[in-house]
Amino acid sequence: MLLGLTLVDYILVERLELDLQPGFSVLTGETGAGKSILLGALGLVLGERSDGTVIRSGATRAEVGAEFSLTGMPELQAWLAESGFEVGGEELLLRRTVETGGRSRAFINGSPATIQQLRELGARLVDIHGQHAHYSLMQSGMQRNLLDAYGGCAQLAERTANAYRAWQQAIRRRQEAQRRAEADAGERERLAWVVDELAALDFQPGQWQAVQETHRRLAHAAELLSGAQGVIELLDGEVNGVIPHLRMAKARLDELAAYDPRLADCGQMLADGLIQAQEATRELGRYAERVELDPDALAAAESRIAQVMAAARKLRCAPEELPRILHDARTRLADLTEGADAEALARTEADALAAYDASAQALTACRRLAAEALGSEVTEAMQQLAMKGGRLRVELTPCAPEAGGRETVEFWVAPHPGQDLRPLARTASGGELSRLGLALQTVLSARSGARTLIFDEVDAGIGGGVAEVVGRLLADVARDRQVLCVTHLPQVAARATHHWRVSKEDVGGRTLSRVLRLDPDERVEEIARMLGGVELTDITRRHAREMLARQSGEGQGRTAAPVAGRGSKASRGKG
Numbered sequence: 079m080l081l082g083l084t085l086v087d088y089i090l091v092e093r094l095e096l097d098l099q100p101g102f103s104v105l106t107g108e109t110g111a112g113k114s115i116l117l118g119a120l121g122l123v124l125g126e127r128s129d130g131t132v133i134r135s136g137a138t139r140a141e142v143g144a145e146f147s148l149t150g151m152p153e154l155q156a157w158l159a160e161s162g163f164e165v166g167g168e169e170l171l172l173r174r175t176v177e178t179g180g181r182s183r184a185f186i187n188g189s190p191a192t193i194q195q196l197r198e199l200g201a202r203l204v205d206i207h208g209q210h211a212h213y214s215l216m217q218s219g220m221q222r223n224l225l226d227a228y229g230g231c232a233q234l235a236e237r238t239a240n241a242y243r244a245w246q247q248a249i250r251r252r253q254e255a256q257r258r259a260e261a262d263a264g265e266r267e268r269l270a271w272v273v274d275e276l277a278a279l280d281f282q283p284g285q286w287q288a289v290q291e292t293h294r295r296l297a298h299a300a301e302l303l304s305g306a307q308g309v310i311e312l313l314d315g316e317v318n319g320v321i322p323h324l325r326m327a328k329a330r331l332d333e334l335a336a337y338d339p340r341l342a343d344c345g346q347m348l349a350d351g352l353i354q355a356q357e358a359t360r361e362l363g364r365y366a367e368r369v370e371l372d373p374d375a376l377a378a379a380e381s382r383i384a385q386v387m388a389a390a391r392k393l394r395c396a397p398e399e400l401p402r403i404l405h406d407a408r409t410r411l412a413d414l415t416e417g418a419d420a421e422a423l424a425r426t427e428a429d430a431l432a433a434y435d436a437s438a439q440a441l442t443a444c445r446r447l448a449a450e451a452l453g454s455e456v457t458e459a460m461q462q463l464a465m466k467g468g469r470l471r472v473e474l475t476p477c478a479p480e481a482g483g484r485e486t487v488e489f490w491v492a493p494h495p496g497q498d499l500r501p502l503a504r505t506a507s508g509g510e511l512s513r514l515g516l517a518l519q520t521v522l523s524a525r526s527g528a529r530t531l532i533f534d535e536v537d538a539g540i541g542g543g544v545a546e547v548v549g550r551l552l553a554d555v556a557r558d559r560q561v562l563c564v565t566h567l568p569q570v571a572a573r574a575t576h577h578w579r580v581s582k583e584d585v586g587g588r589t590l591s592r593v594l595r596l597d598p599d600e601r602v603e604e605i606a607r608m609l610g611g612v613e614l615t616d617i618t619r620r621h622a623r624e625m626l627a628r629q630s631g632e633g634q635g636r637t638a639a640p641v642a643g644r645g646s647k648a649s650r651g652k653g
Contacts, residue, residue: 079098079100079146079147079149079529079530079560080098080120080144080145080146080203080204080530080560080562081097081098081145081146081147081169082095082096082097082098082143082144082145083095083096083098083116083119083120083123083142083143083144083145084096084141084142084143084144085115085116085119085140085141085142086140086141086142087133087134087137087139087140087141088115088119088132088133088134088140088141088142089112089115089118089132089134089140089591090112090115090134090582090589090590090591091112091115091119091134091590091591092134092590094591094593096116096578096593098560098562098576099560099575099576100560101556101560101561101574101575101576102552102553102556102561102563102573102574102575102576103560103561103562103563103574103575103576103577103578104562104563104564104565104570104571104574104576104577104578105562105563105564105565105578105579105580105593106564106565106566106571106577106578106579106580106604106608107579107580107581108581108582109566110582111580111581111582111591112580112581112582112591113564113580114534114564115580115591116580116593117206117532117534117564118132119142120142120144120204120206120532121206122142122174122176123142123143123144123172123173123174123196124144124172124196124197124199124200124203124204125184125193125194125195125196125197125198125199125200128174128176128180128182129176129180130176130177130178130179130180132176133176133178135588136588138177138178139175139176139177139178140175140176141173141174141175141176142173142174143171143172143173143174144171144172144173145169145170145171145172146169146170146172146203146530147168147169147170148168148169148170149168151202151529154170154199154202154203155168157198157199158170158186158187161186161195162189163186163187163189163191164187164188164189165187166187170186170187170199170203171185171186171187171188172184172185172186172196172199173185173188174196184196186199201528202528203528203529203530204528204530204531204532205523205528205530205531205532206532206534207519207523207531207532207533207534216502216503216511218486218487218488219482221472221487221488221489221502222235222482222486222487224452224518224522225445225448225449225452225472225487226444226445226448227522227525228448228451228452228521228522228525229444229445229447229448229449229451229452230444230448230525231441231444231445231448234437234440234441234444235441235482235483237437238434238437238438238441238481238482238483239481239482241430241433241434241437241438242434242438242479242480242481243481244430244433244434245427245430245431245433245434245479247430248423248426248427248429248430248431249427251423251426251427252420252423252424252426252427255420255423256420262414265410265414266411266414266415269407269410269411269414270411272393272403272404272407273404273407273408273411275389275392276389276400276401276403276404276407277404279385279386279389279400281386281389281400281401281404282401283401283402286386286397286398287398289382289383289386290383307366309362310359310362310363310366313355313358313359313362314355314356314359320355321352321355321356321359324348324351324352324355325352327348328345328348328349328352331344331345331348332345386400434479438479438483438484439484441483441484442474442483442484442485445474445483445485445487446474448472449471449472449473449474449487450472452470452472452521453469453470453471453472455521456470456514456517456518456521457469457470459517459520459521459551460513460514460517462547462550462551463513463516463517463540463544463547463548464513464542464543464544464547465493465494465510465513465514466495467494467495467496468491468492468493468494468495468497469491469492469499470489470490470491470492470502470514471489471490471491471499472487472488472489472490473487473488473489473490474486474487475488488501488502489501489502490502491514493510502514513540513544516540516548516551519533520551520552520555523555523559524555528559529559529560530559530560530561530562531555531559531560531561531562532561532562532563532564533552533561533562533563533564533565534563534564535564535565535566540567541567545567545568545569545570546569548567548569548570549567549569549570549571549572549573549629550573552570552573553573553574556575566608567608568605568608568609568622568625569625571604571605571608572605572622572625572626572628572629573629576595577595577596577601577604578593578594578595578596579593579594579596579600579604580592580593581594598626601626602619602622602623602626603619603622605622605625605626606618606619606621606622609621609622609625
């Protein structure tokens with residue numbers, strides 16, 4: 079249930095706090111006073127699109143907050159926990175801000191959230207029926223959606239649509255494969271040759287550098303051997319070797335250091351150099367022992383390099399790129415081979431069609447059950463809306479497979495007794511459409527999982543005795559749901575338990591909206607205004623009192639004392 083709504087710098091509202099109660103609440107006021115502003119703000123905090131135009135002139139940011147009660151809704155508390163949001167008891171706080179550039183941010187219980195998460199919550203919390211909804215009734219797609227919503231077939235309809243798209247995709251893949259079969263055959267042949275050639279070469283990533291290093295070593299083995307031995311002679315030769323001379327130099331410095339200790343450091347340096355020279359000599363000796371003069375190994379290395387270079391020339395690439403080319407060719411060849419497998423593609427298409435058929439058949443069964451029940455309930459509601467003897471039937475007509483299933487959905491109506499049933503789009507007048515739309519919405523609201531229902535001028539085009547029936551219907555719905563209704567009909571407003579008036583005020587040269595919760599006397603004045611226009615008379619006031627008293631006597635509206643808000647500031651919200 080919606081507990082409160084807060085607006086800051088939103089369109090014509092500077093700051094407004096509304097405390098809302100269970101039962102039936104109405105918003106009334108002159109046309110253009112700003113009633114739609116409140117519903118637009120609620121839509122914004124429930125995830126609708128936004129832009130910078132919602133920011134009040136002179137402000138830099140708009141903010142809307144909504145507080146809901148989650149009492150008796152454990153599934154939503156579980157959703158919050160699973161989505162990583164804090165579960166603060168049984169209250170839910172939603173907040174949305176919009177910056178000057180149009181950038182918006184969303185919060186759930188104080189934590190940042192995505193707009194999609196707001197929409198998910200909004201769909202479960204609030205069910206909004208717009209003032210022009212009855213015009214969309216003439217569209218076949220809308221009639222189908224209404225039937226699916228009523229019968230609980232929406233998820234099955236979505237699954238059927240997804241199955242249809244998967245089937246169509248399988249058809250396109252098979253058809254595309256057929257068109258490309260000839261071109262792909264040449265490509266497969268070329269790729270198969272590349273794979274065979276490189277697979278036989280067995281050339282692995284990183285091998286090119288290793289092969290080149292092996293070849294250089296074998297090609298210069300004799301030079302490496304003689305060079306290592308020559309350096310050993312230079313280091314440790316008996317006549318001119320470096321090591322003997324280092325020994326002699328160190329010994330002489332040791333003698334001189336006995337006279338001057340400052341020469342000890344130089345002696346240590348020579349000792350270190352002598353150790354390094356001796357270690358290098360030993361390592362070079364071991365290296366010389368390992369150097370092989372192997373003509374066969376050299377020939378094998380040269381042959382390997384020639385093979386790699388030949389393959390690289392054929393494929394017009396660098397030798398080190400050959401392993402990647404082999405991998406890409408194998409991957410592409412596998413894709414083309416799978417795509418060219420006509421039998422496999424046909425099986426995939428058949429499986430997709432079978433999945434679609436199974437889902438579509440289940441959807442048809444669901445719709446058949448719902449169609450009969452919806453026709454019966456709406457027909458019953460029509461009897462109360464000046465359409466006595468009228469009836470509605472939901473026709474399901476088989477059609478070619480499509481995303482919406484294997485049948486079209488069309489509402490057929492006979493507005494008056496003795497008339498034949500005909501398609502709604504070719505039968506109902508504007509007023510009849512309004513009444514039919516209201517009948518459908520009240521029937522559907524009973525099936526809605528949302529605890530809060532909002533009716534935005536759904537009674538447009540209705541008047542007289544029908545208006546009283548509309549008020550009674552909405553009040554009946556409000557017995558176990560919270561109902562908020564924007565209306566211009568005094569007959570509907572008189573049925574409400576709580577009454578708010580929206581008006582415009584000029585404050586310091588600025589036009590601002592103001593929302594006031596009416597006490598019993600103020601409510602009489604507002605109902606009288608709705609009955610008689612600008613000039614109020616004792617007659618219209620007496621008529622308003624009688625209307626309120628009659629509704630109160632019927633137990634539909636308790637107007638003697640409005641339910642107290644959670645704070646006086648909220649109950650008299652300022653624009």
